[in-house]
Amino acid sequence: MSTTTVANHEEHHDHPTGIMRWLTTTNHKDIGTMYLTFSLVMFLVGGSMILGIRAELFKPGLQLMNPDFFNQLIGVHALIMIFAALMPAATGFANWMLPLQIGAPDMALPRLNNWGFWLLPPSAILLTLPFTLALFGIGDGALATGWTFYPPLSIQGGIGVDFAIFAIHLLGISSVLGSINIIVTLFNMRAPGMTLMKMPMFAWGWLITAFLLIATIPVLAGAVTMLLTDRHFGTHFFNAAGGGDPIMFQHLFWFFGHPEVYILLLPVWGFIPQILQTFSRKPMYGYKAQVYSLWAIGALAVVVWAHHFFTAGMPVPALLYFMYSTMAISLPLAVLFFCWIKTMWKGSMTFETPMLFAVGWIILFGIGGLTGLVLADVAADAQYHNSYFVVAHFHYTLFAGGIMGIMAGVYYWLPKMTGNMYDEKLGKWHFWLTAISFNLTFIPQFFVGLAGMPRRIPDYALQFAEFNMISSISAFALGLSQLLFVYVIIKCVKGGKKATDKVWEGAEGLEWTLSSPPPYHSFTEQPIVK
Amino acid sequence: MEPVIDPKSDSNDVRRKTKAEQDKANSKLAIKMIWVAAGSLLFAFALVPLYDVLCSITGLNGKTDNNAATLNKAKVDESRSVTVQFTAAVMPGLGWNFYPKQTSITLHPGQIETVLFEAKNITSQIVTGQAIPSVTPGVASVYLKKIECFCFVNQSLKPGETKIMPLRFFIDPAIPKDVSEMTLSYSFFEAAKK
Numbered sequence: 001m002s003t004t005t006v007a008n009h010e011e012h013h014d015h016p017t018g019i020m021r022w023l024t025t026t027n028h029k030d031i032g033t034m035y036l037t038f039s040l041v042m043f044l045v046g047g048s049m050i051l052g053i054r055a056e057l058f059k060p061g062l063q064l065m066n067p068d069f070f071n072q073l074i075g076v077h078a079l080i081m082i083f084a085a086l087m088p089a090a091t092g093f094a095n096w097m098l099p100l101q102i103g104a105p106d107m108a109l110p111r112l113n114n115w116g117f118w119l120l121p122p123s124a125i126l127l128t129l130p131f132t133l134a135l136f137g138i139g140d141g142a143l144a145t146g147w148t149f150y151p152p153l154s155i156q157g158g159i160g161v162d163f164a165i166f167a168i169h170l171l172g173i174s175s176v177l178g179s180i181n182i183i184v185t186l187f188n189m190r191a192p193g194m195t196l197m198k199m200p201m202f203a204w205g206w207l208i209t210a211f212l213l214i215a216t217i218p219v220l221a222g223a224v225t226m227l228l229t230d231r232h233f234g235t236h237f238f239n240a241a242g243g244g245d246p247i248m249f250q251h252l253f254w255f256f257g258h259p260e261v262y263i264l265l266l267p268v269w270g271f272i273p274q275i276l277q278t279f280s281r282k283p284m285y286g287y288k289a290q291v292y293s294l295w296a297i298g299a300l301a302v303v304v305w306a307h308h309f310f311t312a313g314m315p316v317p318a319l320l321y322f323m324y325s326t327m328a329i330s331l332p333l334a335v336l337f338f339c340w341i342k343t344m345w346k347g348s349m350t351f352e353t354p355m356l357f358a359v360g361w362i363i364l365f366g367i368g369g370l371t372g373l374v375l376a377d378v379a380a381d382a383q384y385h386n387s388y389f390v391v392a393h394f395h396y397t398l399f400a401g402g403i404m405g406i407m408a409g410v411y412y413w414l415p416k417m418t419g420n421m422y423d424e425k426l427g428k429w430h431f432w433l434t435a436i437s438f439n440l441t442f443i444p445q446f447f448v449g450l451a452g453m454p455r456r457i458p459d460y461a462l463q464f465a466e467f468n469m470i471s472s473i474s475a476f477a478l479g480l481s482q483l484l485f486v487y488v489i490i491k492c493v494k495g496g497k498k499a500t501d502k503v504w505e506g507a508e509g510l511e512w513t514l515s516s517p518p519p520y521h522s523f524t525e526q527p528i529v530k
Numbered sequence: 531m532e533p534v535i536d537p538k539s540d541s542n543d544v545r546r547k548t549k550a551e552q553d554k555a556n557s558k559l560a561i562k563m564i565w566v567a568a569g570s571l572l573f574a575f576a577l578v579p580l581y582d583v584l585c586s587i588t589g590l591n592g593k594t595d596n597n598a599a600t601l602n603k604a605k606v607d608e609s610r611s612v613t614v615q616f617t618a619a620v621m622p623g624l625g626w627n628f629y630p631k632q633t634s635i636t637l638h639p640g641q642i643e644t645v646l647f648e649a650k651n652i653t654s655q656i657v658t659g660q661a662i663p664s665v666t667p668g669v670a671s672v673y674l675k676k677i678e679c680f681c682f683v684n685q686s687l688k689p690g691e692t693k694i695m696p697l698r699f700f701i702d703p704a705i706p707k708d709v710s711e712m713t714l715s716y717s718f719f720e721a722a723k724k
Contacts, residue, residue, distance in 0.1 A: 108556040108559075108560070109556060109560055112560075156622075176567050179563075180560055180563040180564065180567070181560075183559070183563055184556050184559045184560050184563065187559055188552065188555050188556050188559060189552070189556075192545060192546050192547075214563060214566050214567045214570065215566070215570050216570065217567075217570075218567050218568070218570040218571035218573075218574060219570055219571070219573065219574040219577075220574075221571060221574070222571050222574025222575055223574060226575075226578075237578060240662045240717065240719060241621070241660055241662065241719030241720065241721065243662075245581070245582075245585070248577075248578065248581050251577070251581065252574060252577060255577070313666070313668055314668070315668055315669050316669075525546075526546050
């Protein structure tokens with residue numbers, strides 16, 4: 001079957017080899033691989049930063065670091081995990097899989113694609129360089145404001161803030177370029193006959209993500225630019241002394257920041273249903289309902305931002321509006337949950353590693369969603385705001401809902417990408433270690449949060465000691481389990497049982513019609529879809 | 531909703547685009563999308579004046595009107611009274627002492643009152659400061675009318691100088707019935723250097 005689709009790949013255009021191959025490549029598979037590798041490396045970097053935090057929080061009192069360094073680790077951990085680990089992972093999958101899924105020969109704008117990736121390593125360096133500079137006595141370290149950059153703290157901060165602002169600019173340009181590429185690819189490059197409503201769900205998830213990105217990332221870029229001019233060029237956007245308003249920054253930031261949450265999750269909501277249908281061996285339930293729900297969530301995402309700072313002061317009608325609109329998001333999300341569960345209902349299910357991650361993902365992400373409803377309540381939020389309850393909530397959505405979802409995707413597509421089966425036994429070990437240690441890390445944080453432990457503080461009251469100890473030990477277990485993940489991936493890349501073209505018995509879709517691994521140039525003649 | 535794939539068929543109703551057609555369509559759509567991104571960057575800066583307009587209408591951010599209110603001839607509403615509390619803060623970088631001479635006042639809406647604040651420069655240099663007011667609850671901020679205030683202009687103090695600064699104000703009788711207490715806070719900043 002694959003022979004007709006790879007007709008032209010014999011003709012060679014002298015590819016550069018070695019490092020130049022990767023620097024100059026415009027091939028969507030190469031770029032996808034680079035995105036995914038970069039994401040994995042930064043995931044480990046961001047993870048080791050938070051292990052520093054958990055080591056400090058192992059016991060009350062200050063043992064390992066001064067509070068300023070603690071603050072730097074927290075802020076950079078978040079920025080790295082969001083912008084350098086989760087987003088590039090999703091973009092990596094988009095590069096690898098979208099052209100294969102829609103029967104396109106490559107992404108629509110291959111050169112832009114290359115540039116989009118190569119902006120990432122410099123921005124990662126910008127984020128982490130201030131740590132190193134501080135060791136040599138230059139500046140006072142990375143930004144210590146938390147990832148949200150709130151003024152007046154960020155106006156007073158050291159050069160770390162400037163580094164982070166420029167990193168955000170580069171990361172922003174990179175994601176906007178990536179998004180434009182994805183929109184153009186999905187609108188223009190689909191195989192003849194594949195209407196929008198025949199697109200795979202992953203393509204839908206990414207299409208909405210891409211629109212959210214080009215609508216909101218420039219707002220963040222604008223906000224941090226204002227911050228930069230406030231810091232160095234005498235403007236007063238956020239400087240109260242000159243008539244500015246620090247609260248306005250919170251509005252601008254979260255106008256980007258809330259859609260960002262869905263930017264991180266929508267691609268995952270795209271491919272998880274595909275994994276569920278593969279291992280349930282029956283068609284996806286409620287395709288149309290899912291597409292409409294994704295759009296509804298995408299639209300609601302941009303009108304609910306102020307629920308992140310209910311306590312900053314707002315008129316009651318505004319509080320009510322933001323509370324009800326936030327809670328309204330749970331309706332389309334409930335439709336999605338229903339469709340995901342109904343897809344598995346009465347299917348002949350098997351539990352290979354991707355399916356374990358997908359099912360575990362539904363449960364854990366569900367907990368993240370439900371605890372979000374608690375925080376959306378204005379009255380309850382006054383109590384829980386800025387506590388560890390919030391930290392636990394968004395790690396259930398972003399670690400379980402984001403990263404564990406991405407891991408499901410990695411195991412699902414790794415045999416397709418490498419041509420080798422991964423080690424199923426180790427994969428299962430990785431799932432169980434991750435799921436158990438993740439819960440043991442964050443469930444105690446719900447408890448200490450409810451009891452009033454504030455986030456972003458290096459010290460805490462003695463009453464929280466036991467829960468923090470459990471949380472820290474589990475966090476190290478969670479971190480070490482990820483080394484197993486790296487090992488499984490490396491082992492799979494190096495060799496293993498050959499994967500068949502279809503890889504999974506129940507797999508459906510164009511990417512499974514190609515060989516494993518797919519040829520360097522695929523679909524040079526587009527297939528016709530009926 | 532899985533597509534049925536038939537790579538061999540070349541039916542008449544669907545046709546593959548040529549390379550040139552494809553490239554043209556791609557760059558057209560890409561340019562449109564760049565305009566969208568540029569538009570949202572503009573939108574970010576447009577939000578700054580929009581936010582100010584919204585705040586002055588709703589009192590969202592607790593800012594009071596920083597222009598002198600015209601003397602109000604409206605009747606004093608003696609049927610109820612409002613307590614206004616005063617707090618004062620000096621922001622980092624400004625070497626002043628600054629506090630209100632009285633911490634609260636109870637008055638009828640429409641009644642004009644004067645409250646005094648005292649500032650002292652404890653440095654050995656001439657320092658210029660600017661006071662920024664903020665009212666809690668925010669909804670009350672638009673009803674606090676200032677006839678005269680030290681916050682309307684920069685205040686300059688010589689080394690060691692003490693200055694008594696007046697605030698003359700009234701509460702608009704249109705203030706919602708459920709507001710019986712409000713806090714007026716002044717933060718003194720070092721005036722931004724011109």
